[in-house]
Amino acid sequence: MESNSSARGVSLIELLVSVAIIGLLAAISVPSLTQISRKRELRGAAAELRSIFREIRMRSVARGANSAVKFRMIGEVWHYGFFDDGDGDGVRNEDILSGVDPMTRPYREVFGSTGKVRIGLPGIALWDAEREERIEPDASPVRFNRSTLCSFSPNGSSTPGSIYLTDGADGAAVVVVYGTTGKVRLKMLARVVAEAR
16 A cells, blocks of 8 residues: 655755754854853953942042052952052052052952953954054053053043953953043954064
8 A cells, every 4th residue: 555645754965964054054153152252251351440440530539639559460360459649749659669658458359260351461462553553462461651550630530551451362452541531441452463563
């Protein structure tokens, strides 16, 4: 007895082609999802830094005197501490060392122990379009003039500078503090593509 069923199965070749197409689409989308995740982590870290700067800026305005945040490497990790001007000449590294400018918040780890984002530079050269300069992998990632101290005045202005962030791979960003306004912005950085720059 023969069946008149019109049901038909899938051939092995059709199944393999379908699996190959799905695999190709997955391979294309995974790197972009990874990049999106890294950018999100960099933006989150920048928001944390922004809140640190906002807090010390508000402290300075409320006190009517300079206050500063100082970044310092302890072991392999960057930490920050708050200091107030103790003698009316602004917060200065020499005054911090001598105890004239008192510490108002002990050093804390910047991002805690979680996440891949940290203050630092990836192991590749970067191009900072805003400063129009090449940033080498061994450069200091915290730069406020020639220091790691960012001071705010009672009118809200600050020491201009920047903090470079890396996601542990080749992604990088810079958190820029603008001196006149005290505003803080995040800029994503591109790797140096050609040595001609």
